[in-house]
Amino acid sequence: MSDDVLIRLENVTKKYGDTPDAAVNNLTLEVRRGEVLVLVGPSGCGKSTTLRLINRLIEPTSGTLYLNGEDVTNINPSMLRRKIGYVIQQVGLFPHRTIAENIATVPKLLNWDKKKIAERVDELLDLVGMDPEVYRDRYPKELSGGQAQRVGVARALAADPDVLLMDEPFGAIDPITRDRLQNEFLRLQQDLKKTIVFVTHDIDEAIKMGNRIAILREQSEIAQLDTPEAILADPADEFVENFLGSGAILKSLTLMKIADTELHQVPVFKAPVMRDKAIETLQDSEDSTSILLDADDKPLRWLDLAALNRTSQPIEKSGRPISVDLQPEDTLQDALTAMLQSSVGLAAVTDRKGKYLGCCTIESLAKLLVEQGAGK
Amino acid sequence: MSTAAITLRRQKTPLAERLDLIVTPVFAGLLALLGFAVWLYSDIDATTADILSSENITRQIWQTIQLGFLSSLLVVVIAVPIGILVSRRGLPRLKTALVDFLGLAQALPAYGLIVIFFTFMGTGLTTVVYALALFSLLPVLRNTIVGLEQVDKSVIDAGRGMGYTKLQVLLQIELPLAVPVIMAGIRTAIVINIGMAALAFLVGGGGLGETINSGLKLNRGPAIFIGAVMVAILAMVFDFLSALAQKYLKPKGI
Numbered sequence: 118m119s120d121d122v123l124i125r126l127e128n129v130t131k132k133y134g135d136t137p138d139a140a141v142n143n144l145t146l147e148v149r150r151g152e153v154l155v156l157v158g159p160s161g162c163g164k165s166t167t168l169r170l171i172n173r174l175i176e177p178t179s180g181t182l183y184l185n186g187e188d189v190t191n192i193n194p195s196m197l198r199r200k201i202g203y204v205i206q207q208v209g210l211f212p213h214r215t216i217a218e219n220i221a222t223v224p225k226l227l228n229w230d231k232k233k234i235a236e237r238v239d240e241l242l243d244l245v246g247m248d249p250e251v252y253r254d255r256y257p258k259e260l261s262g263g264q265a266q267r268v269g270v271a272r273a274l275a276a277d278p279d280v281l282l283m284d285e286p287f288g289a290i291d292p293i294t295r296d297r298l299q300n301e302f303l304r305l306q307q308d309l310k311k312t313i314v315f316v317t318h319d320i321d322e323a324i325k326m327g328n329r330i331a332i333l334r335e336q337s338e339i340a341q342l343d344t345p346e347a348i349l350a351d352p353a354d355e356f357v358e359n360f361l362g363s364g365a366i367l368k369s370l371t372l373m374k375i376a377d378t379e380l381h382q383v384p385v386f387k388a389p390v391m392r393d394k395a396i397e398t399l400q401d402s403e404d405s406t407s408i409l410l411d412a413d414d415k416p417l418r419w420l421d422l423a424a425l426n427r428t429s430q431p432i433e434k435s436g437r438p439i440s441v442d443l444q445p446e447d448t449l450q451d452a453l454t455a456m457l458q459s460s461v462g463l464a465a466v467t468d469r470k471g472k473y474l475g476c477c478t479i480e481s482l483a484k485l486l487v488e489q490g491a492g493k
Numbered sequence: 494m495s496t497a498a499i500t501l502r503r504q505k506t507p508l509a510e511r512l513d514l515i516v517t518p519v520f521a522g523l524l525a526l527l528g529f530a531v532w533l534y535s536d537i538d539a540t541t542a543d544i545l546s547s548e549n550i551t552r553q554i555w556q557t558i559q560l561g562f563l564s565s566l567l568v569v570v571i572a573v574p575i576g577i578l579v580s581r582r583g584l585p586r587l588k589t590a591l592v593d594f595l596g597l598a599q600a601l602p603a604y605g606l607i608v609i610f611f612t613f614m615g616t617g618l619t620t621v622v623y624a625l626a627l628f629s630l631l632p633v634l635r636n637t638i639v640g641l642e643q644v645d646k647s648v649i650d651a652g653r654g655m656g657y658t659k660l661q662v663l664l665q666i667e668l669p670l671a672v673p674v675i676m677a678g679i680r681t682a683i684v685i686n687i688g689m690a691a692l693a694f695l696v697g698g699g700g701l702g703e704t705i706n707s708g709l710k711l712n713r714g715p716a717i718f719i720g721a722v723m724v725a726i727l728a729m730v731f732d733f734l735s736a737l738a739q740k741y742l743k744p745k746g747i
Contacts, residue, residue, distance in 0.1 A: 172654060174650070174653055174654055195656045195657065195658045196656070197656075198653070198654055198655060198656035199655070199656035203651065203654035203655055205647060205650060205651060205654070206647075207645070207647030207650075208647070208651070209645070209647040209648045209649075209650055209651025209652075209654075210648070210651070211648060211651075211652070211666060212645075212648065212670065212746050212747045213669050213670060213744035213745065213746045213747050214746065215746070222652075222655050222657075223655050223656060226655070226656055226657070256745065256746030257746065258746060258747070269651075272655070273655075282654075
C-alpha cells in the first residue's frame with residue numbers, strides 16, 4: 118500500500134441476515150490522504166453503508182479495513198471512531214447540551230483538559246463562521262438548519278481527526294444555504310487538507326465537492342472512480358452516462374472558471390456620452406451591443422443601436438440594465454446563466470471591486486468546451 | 494394513559510405548564526376549606542371526634558405517605574431498569590409481552606390485587622407496598638420504553654459515530670433525553686399509589702382508609718367526608734411535588 122493512501126477497504130462485504138444479496142459486495146476502495154472522495158449513486162446502492170463501514174458503525178461480514186496502514190478491522194470501534202470525524206444529514210446535535218458542550222464531545226472523551234477544550238471550542242466556532250460569544254451557550258433548538266450543520270462540522274473537527282466522514286451533510290438544507298455551506302466548506306478544506314469521504318446522491322454536489330468521485334451501482338460496486346473532469350469527459354459505461362444525465366457538458370461548466378476563458382471586448386462608453394460618436398463607434402465594430410460604464414468603470418447598461426438612436430431618453434436610461442455581478446473566480450455555469458438572463462447573449466465580468474474587465478460570450482465558452490474535449 | 498396522552502403531556506405549552514403548577518394547589522386549597530367547613534359546622538359527636546382525633550389522623554397520614562412513597566420507589570427501582578433492558582435491541586417481543594402482562598395487572602381491581610397479596614404475605618404495610626407497586630408498574634415501565642424510543646435516532650447515531658460506547662450513549666444521551674417522559678410516568682404512578690393507599694386498611698396496612706371505613710361502619714357522615722377530602726388533598730400534594738420535580742429535572746434545551 119502506498120504512503121498516500123489513508124483509508125483502504127479490502128474485499129469488504131456486508132450481508133444482512135440470510136438475504137442472498139450483500140448490501141456491499143466485495144468492495145475494494147482506497148482513499149488518498151488529503152482528498153475529498155465522493156461516493157455517489159442512486160438510493161439503495163450502498164453508499165451510506167460503505168461510509169458507515171469505515172468507522173465501523175456497521176461491522177463488515179468479511180474483508181479488512183486499514184487506516185493509515187494499520188489493520189483496524191478488530192480494534193475497539195469506539196476508540197477508532199474518536200479518531201474519525203462524523204457528520205450526518207440530520208446533524209444529530211445533542212439537544213440537552215449547549216453548542217460548546219456539543220463541540221467538546223470528542224475532546225472530552227479523549228480527556229483533554231478544560232482550558233484546552235474551551236479554547237478549541239471558540240476556535241472552531243470562529244472557523245465555521247459563528248461568533249463564540251453569541252452561540253457558545255445556546256442550545257441546538259435555537260439554531261437554524263444551516264447553523265446546526267455548521268456546529269455539526271465543528272463538532273466533527275473538534276479533536277482534529279485526519280479523516281472526516283460526511284453522509285449527505287448538506288442534504289436537508291435549503292438550496293441557497295446549501296450552496297453557501299458548500300463553498301465555505303471547500304474554502305475550509307483548502308486549509309485543513311482533511312481526508313474526506315463524502316456521500317451524496319446529487320451528482321452536481323459530487324462534481325462540485327469531489328477531488329475524485331466514485332460512482333456506485335447496486336451493492337456498492339464501483340462503476341467508475343476518477344476525477345470529475347475525467348468522468349464527465351469519458352463516462353465508463355451506460356450506467357455512468359445515465360447517472361450523469363443528459364447535461365454532462367453543462368455540468369462540466371461548473372468545473373471551469375471564467376478566468377479560464379478569453380474575455381471579449383465590446384465597445385464601452387463612459388458617461389457623458391456623445392451620442393453620434395457612440396453610434397458611429399458601434400456601427401464600425403463587429404459587435405451589436407456596447408456597454409455603458411460609470412465613473413468607476415462599473416458596467417451599468419447594455420446599449421445597442423436601437424437604444425442609442427432613441428433620442429427621447431437620456432443615454433443613462435436607455436438599453437437594458439446590467440444586474441448580474443460576475444468575477445473571474447466564478448464558474449462558467451454562472452457565466453452561462455448570466456448570459457441567458459442578459460438577453461444580449463453576453464455576460465459582463467468585473468474584478469472584485471466591480472471594475473469592468475470584459476465580456477463572456479457563448480463563442481468563448483463553446484471554444485473552451487471543444488478544447489477540453491479534444492484534450493482528453 | 495395512552496402513548497398519545499404521554500406525548501401530549503410532553504408537548505405542553507408553557508402556559509399549560511404554568512397552569513399545571515397552579516390548578517392543583519388551588520383545588521387542594523378549596524378542598525381543604527370545604528373539609529374545614531364541614532368540621533366546623535356539622536354535628537361532631539364524641540365518636541366522630543374520636544375517629545378524627547389528631548393522633549389518629551397524623552398516624553394515618555404518615556402511613557399513607559409511607560405507602561405511597563415506598564411503593565413508588567419500588568416501582569421506579571423495578572420498572573426503569575426493566576424498561577431500559579427491554580428497549581435494548583433484540584428484545585422487541587419481550588417488550589410487547591411485558592407491557593401486555595402489566596396492562597392485565599392494571600386491569601385487575603386494586604382491591605383484588607391487595608387481597609391476593611394478602612393471601613401470600615399476610616397483613617401489614619409491606620403487603621400493600623408490593624401490591625401497589627405491581628399495580629402502578631405499567632405507567633413507569635411504558636413511559637420508560639416510550640421515552641427511550643422517542644429519542645431521535647440520528648442523535649444516537651451521532652453519539653455512536655463520535656466514539657461513545659453503548660453505555661455512554663445510554664447514560665449521557667438516551668436517559669437524559671427520556672427523563673421528561675419517564676417522569677410523567679412516575680408522576681402517574683405516585684398519584685395512583687397515594688390514592689390506592691386508602692385501601693390499605695383492608696389488610697391492616699393503615700392509612701386514611703381507616704377513617705373512611707370507620708365513618709362508614711359507624712354511620713358518621715362528616716368523618717367519611719373529611720377522610721375522603723384528606724386522601725384527595727394528599728394525592729394532589731404529591732401530584733404537585735411530582736410536577737415540580739418534572740419541571741426541574743427536565744434537561745435544559747429540550
